Amino acid sequence: MVRVAILRFPGTWSERDFEHAFSLVGADTEIQWHEDVDLRGFDAAIVPGGFSYGDYVRAGAIARLSPAVRELRRFADEGGAVLGSCNGFQILCEAGLLPGALTRNTGLEFRCDWVMLRVESDATPFTRGLRGRSLRMPIAHGEGCWTADAETLERVEADGLVVFRYVENPNGSTADIAGLRNEAGNVVGLMPHPERCSEELLGGTDGRAVLEALVSSVGTEPALAAVS
Amino acid sequence: MRYRATIHVRPKPEVRDPQGDAILGALNSLGLGVTGVRTGKEIVVTFDAADEAAAKKATDTMGRELLANPVIDDFAVEISRADPVVEDFSIDLATP
Numbered sequence: 001m002v003r004v005a006i007l008r009f010p011g012t013w014s015e016r017d018f019e020h021a022f023s024l025v026g027a028d029t030e031i032q033w034h035e036d037v038d039l040r041g042f043d044a045a046i047v048p049g050g051f052s053y054g055d056y057v058r059a060g061a062i063a064r065l066s067p068a069v070r071e072l073r074r075f076a077d078e079g080g081a082v083l084g085s086c087n088g089f090q091i092l093c094e095a096g097l098l099p100g101a102l103t104r105n106t107g108l109e110f111r112c113d114w115v116m117l118r119v120e121s122d123a124t125p126f127t128r129g130l131r132g133r134s135l136r137m138p139i140a141h142g143e144g145c146w147t148a149d150a151e152t153l154e155r156v157e158a159d160g161l162v163v164f165r166y167v168e169n170p171n172g173s174t175a176d177i178a179g180l181r182n183e184a185g186n187v188v189g190l191m192p193h194p195e196r197c198s199e200e201l202l203g204g205t206d207g208r209a210v211l212e213a214l215v216s217s218v219g220t221e222p223a224l225a226a227v228s
Numbered sequence: 229m230r231y232r233a234t235i236h237v238r239p240k241p242e243v244r245d246p247q248g249d250a251i252l253g254a255l256n257s258l259g260l261g262v263t264g265v266r267t268g269k270e271i272v273v274t275f276d277a278a279d280e281a282a283a284k285k286a287t288d289t290m291g292r293e294l295l296a297n298p299v300i301d302d303f304a305v306e307i308s309r310a311d312p313v314v315e316d317f318s319i320d321l322a323t324p
Contacts, residue, residue, distance in 0.1 A: 062294070
């Protein structure tokens with residue numbers, strides 16, 4: 001069975017949603033407190049949404065200095081699959097595991113809504129087989145405007161690192177970017193919440209495709225085998 | 229030696245500052261001819277260091293590792309000797 005660690009920082013709020021959503025696709029999960037994170041033997045690590053450390057300094061900035069991020073970096077370097085959603089995406093950018101930074105929405109509003117995304121890269125364990133699909137997912141964030149210098153943006157586009165793009169941009173994000181991957185493809189971050197649209201009861205099931213992609217990817221490629 | 233550093237963090241010139249834009253709009257409603265606003269943050273830190281050079285090095289690390297994000301922010305530091313007994317965080321009101 002696929003083993004997924006879900007990280008919890010002070011202020012994380014989406015870890016139980018991920019736990020529940022993964023139970024629907026047959027994955028085994030463990031929620032880990034950020035000071036005691038140990039990813040040995042896991043196939044994937046999730047950095048869920050929330051307001052870690054109250055978003056003080058910048059969203060994700062303080063979590064970056066947690067021991068969890070050191071372990072996450074080791075896990076990612078060894079090819080482990082990592083997904084950050086919302087505040088998790090912000091943490092991965094702050095940690096330098098993904099390029100650029102997430103800043104205040106240009107409209108200054110906290111956006112809580114449903115958005116349409118286009119999947120533009122399937123070179124990740126979370127989107128395998130999904131390239132070209134349109135997915136409808138909820139967002140809930142005040143700092144989702146992805147920003148980078150011109151050189152970084154050029155590299156992101158040239159190397160095909162954009163995984164999800166908004167059909168209608170809700171936050172002013174550069175190039176309508178909603179989610180990115182690293183060069184290796186094992187680290188993915190996105191502002192929307194796949195865990196909140198994994199069953200009909202919640203108004204949509206498109207997020208489930210992302211979790212199912214992970215479950216079916218694990219073990220099919222040496223780089224994604226369980227990292228010890 | 230006890231030092232006090234004021235670390236000013238501001239978005240880089242090419243980074244959008246929507247809060248600054250909103251303030252610009254509001255100030256313009258006062259009819260004062262304001263043409264540009266940039267917002268930022270000021271963080272005041274009291275800490276111990278061997279000497280001024282070590283204090284400067286420490287504040288650079290604070291800025292780089294936590295207080296500013298090199299992707300989007302610039303930061304500047306002012307350092308002064310602090311009273312080792314009294315931690316006074318009141319605002320220095322410089323005379324114009």
